[in-house]
Amino acid sequence: MTTDNSSNDSRIFSSKIVDGADRAPSRAMLRAVGFSDNDFEKPQIGVASTWSMVTPCNMHINDLAKESEIGVNNSGGKAVMFNTITISDGISMGTEGMKYSLVSREVIADSVETVAGCEGFDGIVAIGGCDKNMPGCLIGMIRLNRPSVFVYGGTILPGCHDNKDVDIVSVFEAVGAHAKKDIDDDELYRIESCAIPGPGSCGGMYTANTMACAIEALGMSLPNSSALAAISDEKKKDCQNAGSAVLNLINSDIKPSDILSKKAFENSITLVTALGGSTNAVLHLLAIADAAGIDLSLDDFTRIGKKTPVLADLKPSGQFTMSKLVEIGGVTPLLKRLLNEGLLHGDCLTVTGKTMQENLENVADYPEDQVIIRPFYAPIKSFGHLVVCYGNIAPEGSVAKISGKEGTTFSGQAKVFDSEELALKKILDGTIIKGDVIVIRYEGPKGGPGMREMLHPTSAVMGKGLGKDVALITDGRFSGGTHGFVVGHITPEAFEGGPLAIIQDGDKITIDATSSEVNLDISDEEIATRLKSWTQPKPNYTKGVLAKYAKLVSSASLGAVTD
Numbered sequence: 001m002t003t004d005n006s007s008n009d010s011r012i013f014s015s016k017i018v019d020g021a022d023r024a025p026s027r028a029m030l031r032a033v034g035f036s037d038n039d040f041e042k043p044q045i046g047v048a049s050t051w052s053m054v055t056p057c058n059m060h061i062n063d064l065a066k067e068s069e070i071g072v073n074n075s076g077g078k079a080v081m082f083n084t085i086t087i088s089d090g091i092s093m094g095t096e097g098m099k100y101s102l103v104s105r106e107v108i109a110d111s112v113e114t115v116a117g118c119e120g121f122d123g124i125v126a127i128g129g130c131d132k133n134m135p136g137c138l139i140g141m142i143r144l145n146r147p148s149v150f151v152y153g154g155t156i157l158p159g160c161h162d163n164k165d166v167d168i169v170s171v172f173e174a175v176g177a178h179a180k181k182d183i184d185d186d187e188l189y190r191i192e193s194c195a196i197p198g199p200g201s202c203g204g205m206y207t208a209n210t211m212a213c214a215i216e217a218l219g220m221s222l223p224n225s226s227a228l229a230a231i232s233d234e235k236k237k238d239c240q241n242a243g244s245a246v247l248n249l250i251n252s253d254i255k256p257s258d259i260l261s262k263k264a265f266e267n268s269i270t271l272v273t274a275l276g277g278s279t280n281a282v283l284h285l286l287a288i289a290d291a292a293g294i295d296l297s298l299d300d301f302t303r304i305g306k307k308t309p310v311l312a313d314l315k316p317s318g319q320f321t322m323s324k325l326v327e328i329g330g331v332t333p334l335l336k337r338l339l340n341e342g343l344l345h346g347d348c349l350t351v352t353g354k355t356m357q358e359n360l361e362n363v364a365d366y367p368e369d370q371v372i373i374r375p376f377y378a379p380i381k382s383f384g385h386l387v388v389c390y391g392n393i394a395p396e397g398s399v400a401k402i403s404g405k406e407g408t409t410f411s412g413q414a415k416v417f418d419s420e421e422l423a424l425k426k427i428l429d430g431t432i433i434k435g436d437v438i439v440i441r442y443e444g445p446k447g448g449p450g451m452r453e454m455l456h457p458t459s460a461v462m463g464k465g466l467g468k469d470v471a472l473i474t475d476g477r478f479s480g481g482t483h484g485f486v487v488g489h490i491t492p493e494a495f496e497g498g499p500l501a502i503i504q505d506g507d508k509i510t511i512d513a514t515s516s517e518v519n520l521d522i523s524d525e526e527i528a529t530r531l532k533s534w535t536q537p538k539p540n541y542t543k544g545v546l547a548k549y550a551k552l553v554s555s556a557s558l559g560a561v562t563d
Helices: 013-020 021-032 061-074 096-117 133-144 167-178 185-194 209-217 233-252 262-275 280-292 298-305 322-327 333-338 357-359 421-429 455-463 524-533 544-552
Strands: 044-049 077-082 122-130 148-152 159-161 163-168 386-391 398-401 408-418 438-442 470-473 485-488 510-511 517-520
Touching: 013 021, 044 061, 044 096, 044 233, 061 122, 061 233, 077 096, 096 122, 096 133, 096 280, 096 357, 096 544, 122 133, 133 209, 148 209, 148 233, 159 185, 163 209, 167 185, 167 421, 185 280, 209 262, 209 280, 262 280, 262 298, 262 333, 262 357, 280 386, 298 386, 333 357, 408 421, 408 470, 421 438, 421 455, 438 455, 438 510, 455 470, 455 517, 470 510
Parallel strands: 044 077, 044 122, 122 148, 408 438, 438 470, 470 485
Antiparallel strands: 159 163, 386 398, 398 485, 408 510, 510 517
């Protein structure tokens, strides 16, 4: 067989791999993995699976990838499944291992680009669960700029403890309650044992669900792909539909560059704000925009947040899990409400081949008796919860998550720690008291390296009953499960000589979400004197992936990108 279909636009890339007499060795190898004669004449679609047994978020992804394979093959393509990595934030949280978390976003992006680029895939379906999978897959697809669809692996169902929904954050907060002696060993064990009942991503509006929704609003997922349970017939159908959709994109010559515009990113920020989503969305959307060549900045989040209310009463600061939002219709009714209020750009193209407005045209509203999504006249917060703060501690910006329940200002005395572990120890042993501002530094992209999430310390604060009484600032970042008076992503980071590096125990720090500032209440002269005497610490790693990352990574204010 000496197939020559190189003129077929649906096989722009795969034809170079398999067409002609000189490509017989390639065809021979592909026959061994299941190709028939007819398959060489079809568009080849790479199905990127982030399956792994290291985390419940991804343990089911291969089954979903097989559904996408069916969708591709039934629509006239030839699917080729391949894997990329995942790590578990929830398992590694609070340990040195968590430094690899944000790094995994770059590894995933590189691997998707590497495999699809090498193998000559004409299109890509990527399926991700844990939160770094999603931006990682998207960045890889954007770099290749071939017809692509992202599929979310789906949310986990909640566990049940004493007739209340529980999840992974419940366990983290139980650790703090245990340290406070509010619960005993048996109670902690019972919460631990029931919180994660099966496959799926962490169940609140944490980073995984936030990024799934953000990507749908970007137009890179099918409608409501972000709001389906991991184990459901609907999710299987979503995966099959994604396989079909990528063939339609090939036939219509629609690529990520046709979908991802500045207006698409504005839509994404709007939905994340209305949902009360994770601060990690700021970091990841900046990185995705960088890959797409879109000029997006921290100030865009402020601009959109000023006109977008928080409407969703979802965990961590709210009452409900993502599974409850799935039950009332998912995010498409909310997108339609935002569109009708003039807060979305309806003319943005999506992976359906239709515009956002066309996708939403026949979407029904939520049931009248639901209480998860508030009406515009009675929002949870009348403007955005993601507050970009500047000030003399963060001259290049920082990101606060202010739900409104914490108040809008906090002043207190600094207690300074040069690592997350040191801070956690002092939270649990009672050293941290009402009125303290916990400062955790040298946890930035370069300093950690890897910009660890501070879910363990913030959950311990909540579990100790200090959620409204202490604040925490860091050049690290926060899990989507974090709530309380917290400011992260402080830039420049301490390792780069940012002002965070010169804060001392007892200094007064003021966080003002109204003026969007985080300030050290000492004179400019004293700040200059301290900075002059500061010396950069030695890097924590000099070999391996963390050392490579530290050399390449940019500031968090730019998305912590490595290109």
